[in-house]
Amino acid sequence: MASPTPNRPSIIGDPSGPSDPYPLHMSGRVISGFGRGSKELGIPTANLPVDDTQTPWISSTPSGVYFGWASIRLPPSHPDSPPPPPPPSQNEATPTPTALPPTNGFTVYPMVMSIGYNPFYKNTVRSAEVHVLHKFHADFYGAEMRLLIAGYVRKELDYSGLEALIADINFDCVVARRSLARDGWAPRGVEVAVEIDGEVDGEVDGEVDGVAAGEGGEKAVKVLRDGKLEADWLIRPSELGGEVEDAEGK
Numbered sequence: 283m284a285s286p287t288p289n290r291p292s293i294i295g296d297p298s299g300p301s302d303p304y305p306l307h308m309s310g311r312v313i314s315g316f317g318r319g320s321k322e323l324g325i326p327t328a329n330l331p332v333d334d335t336q337t338p339w340i341s342s343t344p345s346g347v348y349f350g351w352a353s354i355r356l357p358p359s360h361p362d363s364p365p366p367p368p369p370p371s372q373n374e375a376t377p378t379p380t381a382l383p384p385t386n387g388f389t390v391y392p393m394v395m396s397i398g399y400n401p402f403y404k405n406t407v408r409s410a411e412v413h414v415l416h417k418f419h420a421d422f423y424g425a426e427m428r429l430l431i432a433g434y435v436r437k438e439l440d441y442s443g444l445e446a447l448i449a450d451i452n453f454d455c456v457v458a459r460r461s462l463a464r465d466g467w468a469p470r471g472v473e474v475a476v477e478i479d480g481e482v483d484g485e486v487d488g489e490v491d492g493v494a495a496g497e498g499g500e501k502a503v504k505v506l507r508d509g510k511l512e513a514d515w516l517i518r519p520s521e522l523g524g525e526v527e528d529a530e531g532k
């Protein structure tokens with residue numbers, strides 16, 4: 283049984299971006315798990331159905347921890363739902379050149395996830411569980427979620443205790459944030475925000491809201507607007523349309 287993994291790198295991959303076979307895609311509506319994430323770990327995870335007819339790569343991918351981007355279409359009733367776009371102005375002939383393309387009600391967040399059997403809990407069914415690196419003010423069961431999985435962090439482990447599992451997951455979150463907060467790993471055509479707790483690539487070169495990164499262990503938010511990673515899958519899915527359903531898919 284494992285203790286928290288010692289001395290592992292806090293940043294993964296070349297600054298230029300993911301390498302083969304990444305990025306991988308996955309999507310579905312958020313379903314319930316065993317209810318342990320929030321209650322036992324303090325780390326909620328949004329589960330997606332594991333279905334190899336929809337997601338052919340999933341049966342051959344190693345169980346373990348992955349990181350990337352989650353795009354979620356929250357229902358209008360959700361407290362974190364983005365405001366609807368303003369109606370087009372009569373006077374505005376062409377959009378301003380800096381305008382970002384519409385995201386069709388989806389918002390893109392950094393995420394870290396586990397695919398596997400959770401050996402600490404000895405699950406018998408393989409699950410895919412996403413911890414979105416964002417503080418939500420309500421659950422979003424039933425919401426449509428799309429994933430762009432950018433890389434692999436580590437294999438899943440059994441642990442000597444809950445504290446060791448939590449410590450490793452918390453470090454996975456650091457790895458995901460630091461790895462994603464680089465233009466080569468950020469989605470193109472959409473603004474994303476990543477909370478970071480130190481310098482990335484030598485300096486925090488995006489817009490920083492709040493305190494300077496790394497000061498006194500406090501976190502800063504790096505806003506990335508110049509991402510290079512092709513991410514149409516997240517923000518302009520071809521089959522978009524239809525009603526945005528409320529929680530639980532109702």
Ligand SMILES: Cc1cc2nc3c(=O)[nH]c(=O)nc-3n(C[C@H](O)[C@H](O)[C@H](O)COP(=O)(O)O)c2cc1C
Binds near residue numbers: 315318329413
């Ligand atoms: C980033 C991340 C890493 C994880 N690593 C492990 C692991 O190494 N071993 C393990 O048994 N479970 C691991 N888990 C799964 C948690 O045990 C799981 O999220 C928890 O059991 C909650 O499950 P539930 O949502 O079904 O209630 C990980 C989860 C996340 C989000």
Ligand SMILES: Nc1ncnc2c1ncn2[C@@H]1O[C@H](COP(=O)(O)OP(=O)(O)O)[C@@H](O)[C@H]1O
Binds near residue numbers: 315413414418
């Ligand atoms: N940051 C977050 N990341 C993932 N899920 C979140 C987050 N914040 C709130 N949630 C909600 O919490 C649910 C997961 O809670 P959890 O206690 O792990 O239960 P379950 O076992 O049903 O997945 C998600 O389905 C989602 O609706």
